Amino acid sequence: MLPAVVAEFTSPGPLLFQIGPIAVRWYGLLIALAVLLGLVVSTRLARRRGIDPGLITDLLPILVLSAVVGARLYYVAFEWRSYQGQWLEALAIWKGGIAIHGALIAGTLSVWLFCRWNRLSFISVMDVLVPSVALGQAIGRWGNFFNSEAFGLPTDLPWRLTIPANQAIAAGFPGERHFHPTFLYESLWNLLVFGLLLVLFQQGRQGRIRLPDGALTCTYLISYSLGRLWIEGLRIDPLCLIGLPPSCEGGLRMAQLMSILLMLVGGLGLWWLLRQAPRSSAPPPETSR
Template sequence: MFLAFQFQSPGPIIFEVGSLALRWYGLLIASAVLIGVSLSQYLAKRRGVNPELVGDLIIWLVIAAIPSARIYYVLFEWQQYSQHPEDILAIWRGGIAIHGAIIGGTIATIIFSRINKVSVWQLLDLVAPSLILGQAIGRWGNFFNSEAFGRPTDVPWKLFIPPANRPLGYLNYDYFHPTFLYESIWNLGVFFLLLSLFFWGLTNSDRLKVGTLTFVYMIAYSVGRFWIEALRTDSLMFGPLRIAQIVSLIAISMGTVGLIWLYVFKRSLPDIVKSYQ
């Protein structure tokens, strides 16, 4: 007999002291960053890259990614924020977009690589496993905030959403697809795939070419995001199109072209330096 259950957020706040509050969303993001730093530095050691260099890069990524993720989200939800501009900086309430963070982080990595004269693809490969693991952790922030959920459903693993968090048109529905959970599980699978490829590349005589992990990340994450996005009720939109699905298709195409370039045409990627470390 199949045991049914439901998810229900205990609320976004862990505890409050006066006007100060510790929120799950912030705690999860901070935890993801700390775990990501440790993991990327460990992978850097295994690849013979200075781990302190990766630690410095992570600082750049945090500084660039979080504001970029917020700006990206606000731009596509400008109709809402134009009426309440005081909420633009209220990032602790949620409302950041991972694609914005990736764009900002990539730009920061390119600048960092140019300044330090190191391979941008090497650095992206070292960050990719940490990034997807951070995404798996961060998705639980959506759970605690009762946001980023899917369409109404009655599946055994349904998610209860409080009436105040339900979008217009769904006020009479109690249970929704826990898309945060779907994406978190998918991202964990991508994480283990990237780690497996990384360590296979260390031991196999035909080592993975630099840039491979980055392109596999782009394809694997985007495939999952594309179909999960179709379930959501709160997608960022550009007219009738879901922005995340458009970006996912672009990322899948770019990743596929990158792998073909590396393994079919057997060409090196354009880079900041001529030779990889």
């Protein structure tokens, strides 16, 4: 018999290094890396869509700031019980506690306002941003690994995640140490979404498929939400719309509800765009550097 292959994940901790009072955390490094790679991808796609790449560069700081603030506000709003009597802790974003749906809502609003101000097509700009969003999510999910958070139910699978005993106790599983690495599942899923969006973008640009403006955004909403829907079902720390933490027993998980709503929005939007799009159209010209 072949020996079992075990790919056990154990976090080295959230701190990358510290010099005096200055601490550099893995989460911050990963966010910076995601922003940098996202800028490279989005500016290249913008150029191929006929959008000035400089506008994407101008938009990025606004988008990142609004997304981070929105993600934190969304999380705190659903975890307000944890911050009663210590509201200053709500500002401690470096300790973890952000929600991607809050980032998507606030980020989308900031893009819409930016496009209104600069007289740009909102859906065209969103189309060149969503591949970077998927890539950024794939990178950022590893921050959950270093923080030993957002993990799933106990498991004995070879690719299990080892959690410190104190955090397992806090999660309500005092006798367990190994859990589903849901950060890994979502990271890999988002990489697939990123690849899908790039392929569709290229196929549409070459005129091989009908890809009206907004279709990539709708595809992102459907594909990302489909993965989040089932991955969220494995997590033991969901944000609860109804029911009590940690498992929303007898209630409703907010991320699953949002995933269903976004899938409906994306599906209806894609159906409407394809109905409205002409049967044949030439790919948009590329702009020169």
